Amino acid sequence: MDRRQFIKDLVALAALAPVTRIAAKAGADGDKSSDITEGLQVTRRPFRNTAQTVPLLGFGCMRLPTLDGGKIDIETVRKMVERAMKAGCNYFDTAYMYHGGESERCMGEVLKAYPRDSFYLTDKMPVWFAKEADDIERIFKEQLERCQTEYFDFYLVHSLNKSNWELAQKYKAYEFLSRMKKEGKIRRLGFSFHDTPEVLKTIIQSHEWDFCQIQLNYLDWELYRSREQYEVAAEAGVPLVIMEPLRGGVLASLSPDATEILKKAAPDASAASWAFRFVGSLPNVMCILSGMTRPEHLEDNIKTFSPLKPLTDDERKVLDEALLAYRKKLAVPCTACRYCMPCPFGVQIPRIFGIYNQYKASGNRWQFNSHYNSLPKSGRADSCVGCRRCVQHCPQKIQIPEMLAKIAEEVK
Ligand code: SF4
Ligand code: SF4
Known part of the structure; x- marks a missing residue:
């Protein structure tokens, strides 16, 4: 995407923001930080050209709060889910192996307190756990049971790369999951992805996917070829769910010099809010997952997403400057320019x-x-x-x- 198209998309997005917000509903949890965010509602975006809307902030359930000993702290999760629901953040993303299977069980237990049509529950098929085609069905049934649900609103073939894609084909995962979609046990079918834009293109063109989930953040935009992945999905008209917007927490606490640059421009904004706003400025992004481990993370995120303000040109320059300062600290100062390629011996x-x-x-x-x-x-x-x-x-x-x-x- 060239710069002119990017700006055009931002203008379109700014026009979209007010109409995609849902009505505010007050809620209180007695927490001081939530006083500030009381009544806020996160920005929502339409799912493709339908009347369905999805919160731009999704609740990632991979890093749930834990007690000493590593067990999930279900009472804190309950409070966080209540707070998230009040702010309209009603997209919950779990997976078969998160917290050794306990994330699915925890979310099933917590979410059963809410009407089933008031939230979106997302789960994923780990094809590498299968030893034969029948295992796909066995795992899927187990997930429905663990989550105490009759259906998943969003469902993904998990972590596709070249080798997992081969496994998915071998075990006919897409065919089985499409059948589940026809039977109403899956509402929207997609896949999550970790590989090159070339592999993404192959997978995205293979089937009628409803959505796709990729890793994207301002550091990986060039470094990990996230920009190219974004463009592959945008060109195919497949909306994106974003994982690792903070790159595993790295972008929430940058190097001191990079942090200083951001603080000078916006003293009250957290480093995380810059990272979320970078991702949220992209119009083909439907939902941004954040693995919120503590209630403060949720409050800070609600503040950033209510509403999500796309970065201005001046803010983008500030972020570029901070990124430059941060990249100097990277293990290898590679910018992924590819001038060194191709290597005659095939080294990537x-x-x-x-x-x-x-x-x-x-x-x-x-x-x-x-x-x-x-x-x-x-x-x-x-x-x-x-x-x-x-x-x-x-x-x-x-x-x-x-x-x-x-x-x-x-x-x-
Ligand atoms: S030329 Fe240097 S900076 Fe560019 S991709 Fe190769 S190693 Fe990275
Ligand atoms: S073989 Fe090694 S040194 Fe030679 S071009 Fe490839 S990466 Fe560079």
């Missing part, structure tokens, strides 16, 4: 650096392994033969083979 240089930076920023080794292992063997760091042809093309002067050797060593 910017992709490797992107997922390595992501790992260093988030500390999430599981995610790193998953992304790294989805690369073809010839594309991995240990396939570099040290010919140094790439180095002369790198405007960041990165010593690419040495850095790849370091990463290959760490992968071991």
